[in-house]
Amino acid sequence: MTGKETPAPAETVLAVRDLTVGFATETGAVRAVESVGFTLRRGRILGLVGESGCGKSVTAMAVMRLLPTPPAFVESGRILFDDEDLLTFPENRMRTVRGNRIGMIFQEPMTSLNPCFTVGFQIGEVLRFHRGMNRDAARDRTVEVMEGVGIGAAGSRVDQYPHQLSGGLRQRVMIAMALACDPRLLIADEPTTALDVTVQAQILNLLAQLQERLDMSVLLITHDLGVVAESCDHVAVMYAGRIVESAPVEDLFTRPAHPYTYGLMSAIPRLGRRSEYLPTIAGMVPSLDHRPVGQCYFAERCPRAGERCFREIPPLTSRRENHECACWNPHDA
């Protein structure tokens, strides 16, 4: 890969700036994502981690412009993909980006595939639509792409329906579909969460190989810190709609700064480290419509919270190279 030999930082593929996404509800508007920003460079894997409801999937859907509007609305922010703001694109132009320059894989391969069409037809559709291929050409290329993602006997599997395939194979079909047009950016939302560990391992390996071969950028959304540690170059940790910490993966795991990241890492049982009780994070995530105003959202659960944490929202500030944290009293201060 030539990208690795050049000393200059790789070009920016995706830059999200100050993104705030709201949802209109019967009882008023709530914010699912608040002032989120991150940068993803070419050939890198950025992990977006957090627990359910933290806004990681909404962020991904906002990038793809797939949020139903209404009730969702982008309150502010820019989503720069190759220096163009996707939020300014009319829908017909956005359609030429989705599935073409940006591929997407979802968690549940069964519900993301149409049960009424063969997998070959569904992968081929992407090529017919974006590349204007005719049926025969699309079919040939589909078989090629299926082989590329490790689907054995692709020549016959191409005519099978989703229900005839195992969970692992279905996820490979999803990946084939997402990669059919050689996207610059792949958004993978919990791509292995529904799979068994031995199959998850196969899919993670496959994604890593493809990412390197195609020099693709990947936005990987997951709740699994193990997956993050093995797959990502850089990680952004989300809590209650905000990014609370962002760092290169080694730095995040060896020196977590935000008390939430720190608590999360202590709370997971780890192989080879037995103890009778696990450290816990007290309480639970505040619900969307009950987030405290004008203070750190984690303060109520935070063992390090001081008076200022209840008065002022801590901004995401740089601690050391590439390591940012939104906390008034971080662990490494």
Place this chain on the structure above:
Amino acid sequence: MTHDPTMTHDLLKVEGLRKYFPVKGSPRKVHAVEDVSLRLRHGETLGVVGESGCGKSTLGRVILRLLAPTEGRIWLDGVDVAGLGPRQLRAARRDMQLIFQDVYASLDKRQKVGQIIAEPLTVHGVGDRKARRERVMELLGMVGLEPSAADQYPHEFSGGQRQRIGIARAIALSPKLVVADEPVSALDVSIQSQILNLLVDLRKQLGLSYLFISHDMAVVEHICNRVAVMYLGQIVETAPVEDLFSGPRHPYTRALLAAIPRPDLRRRRGERPLLHGEPPNPETPPPGCRFHPRCPQAMAVCRSTAPPEYSAEGAGRFHGVKCHLYG
């Protein structure tokens, strides 16, 4: 009722258990549980691990007699549960309870939490209304919920709190055996640790014994004393937790442990050893060792002959493994 005199320390003893499900429009049967034997001592936590479809949940439900066994014996504290008639079974149910994975589907949304937790007491005719109410308050305290929770509905609670309600219901009758089927799998990590700690507390306080069913090896290592690894309906390896995790013998157990992504940066992407393929259809299990089509160490004998359980004893403790490599 028959009693097994050899059972002095075992709370639960299962022998030769099989559960087959019929397949609609086919003479074939799904071999969900195939000749399973296990023991659970008083106060012990036995983990049953395996991937989806390996039969671990079916095993738990057959042991609780929520499903009738096709064949085999189940002894709970000396009582042959497998042979009980409906009346006796109902009485035996006081001693064995279940904690579910799905904290949404397993609580009746139309009942108040107090009613949900009191239901086992009502069913078994324990105490009068007032005594049951007091017991509900006591149980709420034990699982870390406020007394006011009794008059609320399940939808007012988060996933972690709902699991606390499910646990309170499961321990209401002071059972001897609790089957916990993936009790933390649906929960976020920060909540998982709270529930795991609660289960440890209750085991100590109440002297419970758990059959802990899970696909998560790290959780199992944390909470269990012994572990049984299942593959395609069979237990392929059983050992004390320390022995299993420090010296896994069966090639499947090894692959399972190697496949887990670990939050410790020691291994980077693309560096993991891989198990090829996926588990075969339990309607048509492969001949010989059921794992042989995916096994990196398969020999000729594995294709034809099912391995018996060999003892790979270490440090005087039983370590059973169904694999020809140890024959």
